[in-house]
Structure formats: structure tokens, C-alpha cells
Amino acid sequence: MTQGESGTLHHAMDAVIAWAVGIMMTWAPPGMSRIKDAIETPEAGRARYHEIASAAAKVAYDPELKPLFGGPRGRAETMALILSIAYHESGYRRDVDLGLGKLARGEGVDSCLLQVRVGAGKTREGWSHEDLVGDREKCFRAGLALIRKSFGACRKQELRDRLSAYTRGRCIDNDKYSRARIGRAMKVPRAPLTDEEALASMTRRAPTPPAPSSAPSAAGNDS
Numbered sequence: 001m002t003q004g005e006s007g008t009l010h011h012a013m014d015a016v017i018a019w020a021v022g023i024m025m026t027w028a029p030p031g032m033s034r035i036k037d038a039i040e041t042p043e044a045g046r047a048r049y050h051e052i053a054s055a056a057a058k059v060a061y062d063p064e065l066k067p068l069f070g071g072p073r074g075r076a077e078t079m080a081l082i083l084s085i086a087y088h089e090s091g092y093r094r095d096v097d098l099g100l101g102k103l104a105r106g107e108g109v110d111s112c113l114l115q116v117r118v119g120a121g122k123t124r125e126g127w128s129h130e131d132l133v134g135d136r137e138k139c140f141r142a143g144l145a146l147i148r149k150s151f152g153a154c155r156k157q158e159l160r161d162r163l164s165a166y167t168r169g170r171c172i173d174n175d176k177y178s179r180a181r182i183g184r185a186m187k188v189p190r191a192p193l194t195d196e197e198a199l200a201s202m203t204r205r206a207p208t209p210p211a212p213s214s215a216p217s218a219a220g221n222d223s
């Protein structure tokens with residue numbers, strides 16, 4: 001990167017999130033649903049898409065989590081797949097996203113944008129339906145764990161079929177559901193940053209702890 005800290009580095013993840021929002025807007029322009037609990041203005045929908053993309057980025061670019069794909073933009077590709085699955089499962093609908101109304105849970109047991117099948121129970125992480133719709137990051141973390149499990153179970157299938165355990169419950173060849181989701185993700189425009197650049201910008205944006213001072217602090221400023 002050639003710009004200073006106040007330029008590209010400072011806004012690096014903003015660029016990734018804008019890239020993701022642009023993809024989502026193309027796939028499912030907001031403000032068009034006629035389902036009662038999903039109705040919203042295009043402006044409100046775009047703002048919500050930004051929140052969704054931000055949550056997906058926190059998961060895909062979590063240094064503690066291994067991306068699904070290798071290469072210099074493997075995390076961006078992981079994020080694209082998460083968003084592609086969310087598109088196919090929920091269309092980013094407001095009611096599904098926020099858990100509003102009877103139509104938000106698919107067959108009655110699915111939760112959040114990825115329609116994680118949790119029923120009245122909990123995910124392997126210990127999260128309930130209320131947890132998943134109350135925190136998009138938990139939705140994406142639970143979903144990514146299931147996607148990773150499917151990729152591992154179906155590693156003998158070609159790449160486009162490795163989501164079949166997630167979509168069909170078993171590994172099969174030529175799974176149209178897996179291929180639709182992975183194929184859509186593979187066609188997105190290239191992410192604006194490499195993973196290395198994005199992770200570096202996240203490190204640089206971390207707040208710097210204040211330097212120790214012998215001077216007494218003003219009352220109430222320590223909390």
C-alpha cells in the first residue's frame with residue numbers, strides 16, 4: 001500500500017466491507033420484499049447489509065480461524081461463500097435476519113441468515129435460535145463451522161460439490177445446491193485487498209493503550 005495511515009491502511013477493512021455490500025446489492029437489491037416482516041426501504045436495507053457484511057468480515061478475517069480456501073485472498077473467498085450461502089438460504093431478508101414472524105425460520109427449525117438448523121436446541125457452540133438472530137457474528141461462526149465440516153467430509157468430491165453435506169446432509173456428486181452456492185461465490189469480483197493487507201490494517205487500527213502517567217486522572221475517566 002502506498003497511502004499513509006490516514007489513507008488506505010485506515011480504511012482497508014472499510015474497502016472490503018464496501019466490496020461485500022456491493023456484491024450483496026447486486027444479488028439481492030434491498031427494499032423489494034413484499035413479505036410483511038421483511039418490508040424496508042432501500043436505504044434501511046443498505047444500512048443493514050453493511051452491518052451483515054461487517055459481521056461476516058469479523059468472522060472471515062478472524063486470525064484465530066483458518067479460511068476455507070488457500071491463496072492470497074482465501075479469507076475474502078471464504079467471506080464470499082458465506083454471503084453466497086446466506087443469499088441462497090435467506091435472500092438477506094429482514095425478517096430472517098432479525099428473526100421476525102413465522103416465515104423467518106424456514107421449516108420451523110432454521111435460524112438466521114444461514115438458516116442454521118438449530119430447532120429449539122443449541123448449536124455445537126452452545127448458541128440458541130435467539131443467540132443466532134441476536135448476533136450475526138454468532139450466526140456466521142456457527143455456519144462457518146458447519147461449512148468447514150461439510151468441506152472436510154466431502155473432500156473427495158470436486159470443490160463445487162463439497163458443500164453437499166451442508167445442503168443435502170450427505171456428500172454427493174453434481175449437487176445442484178452446493179454448486180449454486182459455491183459457483184456464485186467463485187464469480188464475484190476480486191477482493192480489493194489481499195488477506196495479508198487486510199489483516200495488517202486491522203492490526204494497525206487497533207487502539208493504542210494510553211501511556212502510563214504519574215499524574216492523577218480526572219474522576220470518572222478510568223472506567
